[in-house]
Structure formats: structure tokens, C-alpha cells
Amino acid sequence: MSGDLALGAGVRRLVLGVGVRRLVLGVDARRLVLGVGVRRLVLGVGARRGTPAAVLTGAIRSVLGEAGLTAADVGVLATIDRRAAEDGFREVAAAHGWELVALAAADLAARDVPNASDRVAAAVGTPSVAEAAALAAAGRDAELVLPKRVVDGVTVAVAKA
Template sequence: MIVVGVGARAGVSTDALAAAVMAALDEAGVEGLDGTVLATLDRRAAEPGVQEFARERRWRLAGFTGAELAGQPVPGAPSAVAAAAVGTPSVAEAAALLAAGAGAELVLPKRVHGGVTVAIARG
């Protein structure tokens, strides 16, 4: 299973998400996206742009609370900006790893494309 974790500001557009996610998938060389999960902060999962992006690609959408994400160990450097804004120092990496389940590994650590942070995990 491939999980794409994303972090973004409120109101992120479907086009901005698509550009960032496709750039990250291309960089990671990931193919065969059937059964892919889009994982993020619960507040972002409730937003129209995020929901539309997941629906267009027929990906399952998983949202996690800030507390759940904060409890997930990640290899990347913590973000003080994210911690102050949403209560967790990692959104994209933590969401990808949580949704991918026990034993998950990052295929692509967090990358920022056009203000959207993307990380990819394999479960």
C-alpha cells in the first residue's frame, strides 16, 4: 500500500495539491497507485480541495488529530511552524506513516512543492 501524506495551509486548492503530490510521486518513482491513501491532519481532510483531490483519484482519505500525529515518530526534522499552527511538529511524514500502519517505511521524506508538504510511505 502506498500512502501519500500531505500538509498544507487551510484552503489549499485541488490544483496545488495535485501539482505537489504528482511532483513527489514522480521524484519517488512510485507507480501503481491503486489503493493509494491520502493522509493528513483531520482539519485538512475536511476541506473541499483535499476531498476533491482524493475523490478525483479514487484514493481513500485518512485524517488524524494533531495529538495522533504528534505521537508518531518521524525521521525528519520537526517543524516549529507546524507545531505552533496545528499542535504537531510533523504532518506529512507522520500522517503517511500512521496511515501505512505498523512496519511502514518512508519511500520519500517530506518535500515542499508550492507550499504543500508531501511525504510518501509504503505499508
């Protein structure tokens, strides 16, 4: 689609969204302001107890790459509370400057997800960790950008508000 777009009198800001990126056009004191912003995405991550930071990072990079995303697009790493207390998860979040969100199994179990697992439910008390954590931490109107993917035993899902 092509054409001209004019900001008329009284219009102060126009936001054009494409995927997870947004283009912001604004008028400020008679000048046109152009900026590119990024919506902060939420990673939901599930893994076995004691998974090292290097393995978590490798899986996360792989999944983000599949979606055409980078670590800079992410603002939050969410997981079940027992994993959030582990060194590997804390190291990954700190290394990337991401907020680490710990969620109780009961809160995760209350989330509707497209790929629930009886095996995960038996192991940790919720049928989903990655998808449920991503959706819960992203907020009320969250949607999955990428459903769960499993890489090297680490399950990763991506959500946006």
C-alpha cells in the same frame, strides 16, 4: 544477477519484491501464473488552509515523479483532520480513487519522524503532518519511501506498510 528459478513440488507461490512493485509467480492446476502487482502506498500531505485541489495535485504529482511513482501506486491520502474536511483534499482523493484518512493532531504528534518542525507544531499542534500522517495511515511497520518534500507550499511524504 541471472540464473534459473524453479518452483519445486509443494511450492505454490513465490513473490519477488523490488521497490514498491512485486512480481508474483504461482502454480495453479499445473500451470504457471505470472502477475505483476503494486503495493498501495500512503501519501501524507500537509498544506495551508484552503489550498485548492489543483495546487495539491501539482505538488503530489511532482513528488511522486521524483520517486519514480505514479498516482496508481497510491491507495491512501492521509492528513490532519482539519485539512481532510476541506474541499481541496476531498476533491484530490475522490479524483484518484484514494481513501482519505483524517488524523488528529495528538495522534500525529505521537509519531517519531525524521524531519520535525517547531513552526508546524506551533501552527497545528504537531511537529509533523506529512511524514507523521503517511506513517500513521500506513500502519505499525510503516517506513518512509520518501521523506517530506515541499512543493508550492504543499508538504508531501510517501510511506509503505
